[in-house]
Amino acid sequence: MQKESGTPPLRVGIVGYGNLGKGVALAIGQNPDMELVAVFTRRPPEELTAVENAVPYARITDYSADIDVMILCGGSSTDLPEQVLSVSKLFNTVDSFDTHAKIPAYFSQVDEAAKAANTLSLISTGWDPGLFSLARLLGQSVLPQGEEYTFWGKGLSQGHSDAVRRVPGVKNGVQYTIPLESAIEQVRAGATPSLTTADRHRRVCYVVAKPEANLSEIEENIKSMPHYFEPYDTTVHFISDEELRENHSGMPHGGTVFRSGITGNGSRQRIEFGLALESNPEFTASVLVAYARAVGKLAKEGQTGARTVFDIPLGYLSPHAAEELRRTLL
């Protein structure tokens, strides 16, 4: 960090203090070139006992001169679409909007708002969308003649866990997405098979049933749920409250993006980008924080509007100067 010793720290704000917001606060603590100015929350700020500087969301506009980049940590379904447009009127932003089908429309709206306000907004970062998107782009660009495979897991899927918990008779539960080793081995061996998502993954549920619930009905209802479980090899385990709390309260995730391609006169080439995460929200948070640094630098250079990970040179993620990166990492 010596090169930047004269540079003031990047002043960061957080909007929303769920798992992701907490992870962002912790990640900022790992980066000495950053400072957490405030956490904005819709809850009574005194409820955020672990946070020194919790501020009611309604007061966010008071901070327009004090924060360089605001990291939006709300959910994609309602929080982000609403918050990003008002927050980007005053602040540069970073978010993890991940509703794939809505990204183009979201980008356009944010781009318009940020350009009008002379701010810079990076959307849809994290690991998928985010780093996995970069891996797909790199694979396609370097090996245009090839096949791409994304395997997710082993990981706790929030959406599938929610679906399990909505089944009648279910008190609580979690769902793990597990990549099929046999499929991964096929791809690693250089084959380029046609594999649907269901051919690449299986699903394992740990369910706490309500007293007197019919277990086989629960199992049947889960396994036959269209899209979520129906095309997959699904296993349902019934466990106790205690077991769920003790063994299934972590949020591991990860996965691998493969690109298998052919070059020249038939040489097989493979690119592989993998993540093994003990905490999905903390890792996503770490990615958001590195990209917040990039947004801070690019905004200083006068850039405005919406951006995605595809638009950001990776050198901007680092606290180190370009000369140092060339000397130590190339």
Next chain:
Amino acid sequence: MQKESGTPPLRVGIVGYGNLGKGVALAIGQNPDMELVAVFTRRPPEELTAVENAVPYARITDYSADIDVMILCGGSSTDLPEQVLSVSKLFNTVDSFDTHAKIPAYFSQVDEAAKAANTLSLISTGWDPGLFSLARLLGQSVLPQGEEYTFWGKGLSQGHSDAVRRVPGVKNGVQYTIPLESAIEQVRAGATPSLTTADRHRRVCYVVAKPEANLSEIEENIKSMPHYFEPYDTTVHFISDEELRENHSGMPHGGTVFRSGITGNGSRQRIEFGLALESNPEFTASVLVAYARAVGKLAKEGQTGARTVFDIPLGYLSPHAAEELRRTLL
């Protein structure tokens, strides 16, 4: 490619027609948005029988209006340092300069030359330096608290093969660098051991001896060679000319960059970027060609001077428009 249907193809030139230059010509053929204009060579052009448009290197200046990006495919020890300064006076360039210790000085010289000539030069791309450098940068930036490991191989090392061939009594030979599975497994299991390069790799040589050479002397001379072999677990196999030709004329390579880090309250997180390459020069060539596309676009935007992979947004590597990348890859 539909979005770019109105865009003329990127006009590419190649300087040097060894293994890398051949790979670049083949890679250009896989990218319909590019056109190979000419291959510049110091050999008599008629020797390049596989090439339609071989041109004597001395005539390169005649092409200044006809080529958007020149890909320099010479070696790092003498060709590139000499060629890049003269070629960048007239052309945007991409090269794979890989003498790590000399990269900062090389960058400065190229930056000065290219700025003076209003051209753009990307240096030191390929996979290491290149994609592996990006993986290291990403790992450090996202997981600042962590350890980094690069494993190379299984791969044919040109430098070590040359060293084997210089040993008295050796007629011909190759050397493979092989990562130690046990060390990889340690890192994958989440340990962050201290490992030297020799702790992470072993070396296997296939040697054709001259008639009447003393085999045990050859073996001893190889194994005791300082830096190259001395600190490593080295195996020497003696084989026949035919066996060498049949089983060891490919140029496989690859490796993996790991970043093992800790976030939040102790969650272990791992990022892994791996390559498994049947042809090292063809893959390196494919990377150079994707970056040539980026250089073409950035030069059109008016950028000049020297760049490295750290400065290039990955979106520029793709033939597809930004909207399409957001829609299909995020």
